[in-house]
Amino acid sequence: MTPESNMITIASGKGGVGKTWLSISLASALARENQSVLLFDGDLGLANVDVQLGLVPDQDLGDLLSGRATLTKAVSHYDATGFDVLAGKSGSGALSNMRRERLDSLRQHLRDASKSYDQVILDMAAGVDTANISVGSHGGMTLVVLTGEPTSLTDAYAFMKLRRMRDPGADMRIVINNAPDKESADKAYSAISKACATFLQFRPPLLGTVLTDSHVGAAIRSQSDIFSRYPQSDAARQVTTLARALLAEQKRSERRRSA
Numbered sequence: 001m002t003p004e005s006n007m008i009t010i011a012s013g014k015g016g017v018g019k020t021w022l023s024i025s026l027a028s029a030l031a032r033e034n035q036s037v038l039l040f041d042g043d044l045g046l047a048n049v050d051v052q053l054g055l056v057p058d059q060d061l062g063d064l065l066s067g068r069a070t071l072t073k074a075v076s077h078y079d080a081t082g083f084d085v086l087a088g089k090s091g092s093g094a095l096s097n098m099r100r101e102r103l104d105s106l107r108q109h110l111r112d113a114s115k116s117y118d119q120v121i122l123d124m125a126a127g128v129d130t131a132n133i134s135v136g137s138h139g140g141m142t143l144v145v146l147t148g149e150p151t152s153l154t155d156a157y158a159f160m161k162l163r164r165m166r167d168p169g170a171d172m173r174i175v176i177n178n179a180p181d182k183e184s185a186d187k188a189y190s191a192i193s194k195a196c197a198t199f200l201q202f203r204p205p206l207l208g209t210v211l212t213d214s215h216v217g218a219a220i221r222s223q224s225d226i227f228s229r230y231p232q233s234d235a236a237r238q239v240t241t242l243a244r245a246l247l248a249e250q251k252r253s254e255r256r257r258s259a
């Protein structure tokens with residue numbers, strides 16, 4: 001694989017659209033497809049990933065950035081589905097408050113990680129500030145998550161506009177999450193793709209859709225991933241489909257690059 005082509009940013013613009021849940025579920029689904037996966041919690045301060053998984057990490061990003069721990073030491077392992085987590089708390093503050101050198105060092109660590117894992121997933125905080133956009137920018141794919149709500153559409157659009165300004169060739173794909181039914185999911189995708197085509201002159205492809213499923217909240221409440229708790233649920237099936245589509249797209253991009 002080309003360096004960084006295995007990095008996957010989960011972004012949105014708006015909070016509460018299901019980025020953290022999707023990051024965990026995608027990490028689990030990819031691990032189930034025999035991929036070694038690192039999930040990086042880029043939503044510093046809120047430490048969502050370990051809470052959703054019931055992990056109590058004894059090392060985190062702060063230890064890595066200060067040089068107290070190597071990457072191998074700084075990660076925690078989530079045993080149930082089998083992937084590594086780099087937790088982001090320990091008072092490191094939001095990315096937007098991080099000094100430039102620290103941000104550069106963080107990006108370098110992520111680049112290094114992309115050489116040791118098959119897949120590196122970055123669960124980003126909501127927001128379109130420079131630090132957020134810059135850490136989430138790399139040679140891989142960015143999954144822009146939206147529900148069907150109008151505010152999630154406008155915020156996703158704002159995110160894509162800024163990301164394109166930084167990197168016109170950015171590989172961005174849409175994921176619709178937590179839409180009540182297929183019709184509203186289709187409507188949301190067609191609205192965002194029309195806005196992008198009209199004002200940004202590009203049409204982001206749809207990578208996949210996960211509909212609203214009450215098993216999602218129930219799994220989160222029991223601090224476990226959807227596959228361990230509700231393997232037969234629609235949400236688990238739809239995330240598996242999403243993960244397979246992602247692997248197929250990575251292979252396709254790889255072939256295009258080497259052609």
Ligand SMILES: Nc1ncnc2c1ncn2[C@@H]1O[C@H](COP(=O)(O)OP(=O)(O)O)[C@@H](O)[C@H]1O
Nearest residue numbers: 015016017018019020021178211212213216217
């Ligand atoms: N597909 C879904 N079906 C039902 N509820 C969902 C779904 N996706 C997300 N949620 C709900 O949305 C809440 C917010 O998700 P979260 O991953 O924390 O969002 P974000 O990281 O974007 O702020 C979760 O606690 C969960 O209850």
Ligand SMILES: [Mg+2]
Nearest residue numbers: 019020043048
């Ligand atoms: Mg989150």
